[in-house]
Amino acid sequence: MFADVLAGFARHDEAVKALRRGERLAKSENWREPPGDRFAVQWGLLYQQKKDFRRAELMFRRAVSLRPSARNLTHLAEGLVVQGQHTEARRHLQRAIRLGPDDPSIAYYQLALIARARRQYADALSSLDAAIRHSPKYPLALVARRDVREAMKVSGSR
Numbered sequence: 001m002f003a004d005v006l007a008g009f010a011r012h013d014e015a016v017k018a019l020r021r022g023e024r025l026a027k028s029e030n031w032r033e034p035p036g037d038r039f040a041v042q043w044g045l046l047y048q049q050k051k052d053f054r055r056a057e058l059m060f061r062r063a064v065s066l067r068p069s070a071r072n073l074t075h076l077a078e079g080l081v082v083q084g085q086h087t088e089a090r091r092h093l094q095r096a097i098r099l100g101p102d103d104p105s106i107a108y109y110q111l112a113l114i115a116r117a118r119r120q121y122a123d124a125l126s127s128l129d130a131a132i133r134h135s136p137k138y139p140l141a142l143v144a145r146r147d148v149r150e151a152m153k154v155s156g157s158r
Contacts, residue, residue: 012050037066041075053083070102086114105135121152
């Protein structure tokens, strides 16, 4: 948590030290479930904030290999989207939705962003509606749905 706060203030070197210390402490404790995937996600998020998207992707892939959860797959997909790898990201998001039981609204939202980038507005709208069904007050999805509807009007699509 401390590393995340430090990274938020762009104090990346200190965040790296804090995250390394957290990993060492976690290894000395008896966790019911090994925290390896959680640390891999934290490293991925840190690398994303540093704009080192390739390293972030590698960390998210590690998290997925340690625990292929919906949450970890969604993080990996977000990292791929940033790099323009929409097809692979879409595959991981669909898998995340199938896996559940995590809240799939983020995965649906990311699918909508990919569809919107490809000007597939009907698919984007469908994914945004699904995101909002799961999280009715999801502000990003509500704004994106309004934007997609506007884009559909402008482009003349349905």
